[in-house]
Amino acid sequence: MQITFLGTSSGVPTRSRNVSSIALRLPQRAEVWLFDCGEGTQHQLLRSDVKISQISKIFITHMHGDHIFGLSGLLASCGMAGNVSRMDIYGPTGLADYLDACLRYSETRLAYTLKVHKIKPGLVFADDEFSVSCAPLKHRVTAHGYRIEEKDRPGKFDVQKAIALGIPSGPIFGQLKQGKTVTLPDGRQFDGKDFCGEPQAGRKVVYCTDTIYCDSAVELAKGANVLIHEATFAHQDSDMAYQRLHSTSTMAAQVALNAGVNDLIMTHFSPRYAPGNALQLDDLLKEARSIFANTHLAHDFMSFEVDAK
Incomplete structure (x- = not known):
């Protein structure tokens, strides 16, 4: 189970960071699930080692442009490549209408089956190996976080x-x-x-963006191996975080601490902390680590292997 960050900026892209998208690779089944799809995501995929042909599901957190503007372009490219037979997309109310309008007005006809699933809190998807559930976050529009759970695996065979x-x-x-x-x-x-030895606990990954600190994010992340949480602002800019309903680095760390996760990966950073500015991302990392030691800063094309612990 491997996470690849395709975009780690908030709102707008920068020279070194694209807008939101992560890929979760399920190597045991040669399958990739995408979470959010900001503008330029397909270009990021081409620059990464993630294969577009392996994408089978896309999960959208909310309808803001920096999380969905790359979706119709990616779907069109998948159709022209001719190597996709079905795509399932999960997201909030309005997503199906948005995609229908994009494809209709651009006269794009997909050569594969596209199914859009409207999500609500609770179980979103399940099969023999994995389940995906979602919970509401606290943002300016309806937004959900996702929890991906791998089912327990048999122990080592003697x-x-x-x-x-x-x-x-x-x-x-x-x-x-x-x-x-x-x-x-x-x-x-x-x-x-x-x-067989003792069963191996399934791995758990949680993705929370966009949101200010909220109890539902803590509950969603309980006991996860990895929590990916937005950290748009530094602690000293918490007034802006409250105004815009985004998280600070310390809020993300508090969610990780209260949820008892193994690792926190912060993402969705404001461009105001780019190199050369008075406050930089290393400062946000120090703030978070003062609360939760196992905190990491995401950057575009960073890969993180999810270990069972």
């Missing part, structure tokens, strides 16, 4: 024990790895649980 007992390899090993009970042709019966 191959040597199985061989010592004369169990033939192949499909039977696979069944035992899944914890199933198998019966051999000679009548012997084995429980897969006796051959």
Whole structure:
């Protein structure tokens, strides 16, 4: 499970940072899920090692332009590339109408199935390996944070024990790895649980932007391996944060601390902290680490491996 940051600026792009988008790579199934899609996201994808052809789902937090203006262009490019058969998009009320207008007025016809799902707090998606849920955030428009949970995985399979007992390899090993009970042709019966170590806890990633500090973000992030949280402003600019309903670095750190996460990655930075200005992003990092030590600053094309802990 790997996170790649495609855009880490707020509001407008800068020379070194594009607007919001992250890619979550699910290597065990060669699949990529995108979270937000600001203008220029497809250009960022071309400059990264994330394959556009592997994108199957896109989750939108809210309808502000720096989170959605790249969506119709990316969908059109996926259609012209001819290597996408279906795309599922999840987001708030209005997203389907917005996309319909963009595609209709540009006379773009997609050669694949596009399904837009209107989200509400709670479970958004689930399959045998993953689930995605969302919760409301506190912003100027309706906004949601997302929680991606990997289901617990079977523990390590003891191959040597199985061989010592004369169990033939192949499909039977696979069944035992899944914890199933198998019966051999000679009548012997084995429980897969006796051959597997302790189950490995599934990894959990939470994405919260745009929002000011709120209890629902803390609840959504409880026990996560990684929390990605906006930190638009420095602590000394908290007045602007309250006016615009964005977070400061210290608010993001407080969410991480109260939720008991392993790692906090801050993103969605105001251009006012660009190099050369009196206050810079390293100052925001120091502020956050004074509250939550395992804090990291995201930058465009940064990749972060999510470890199970």
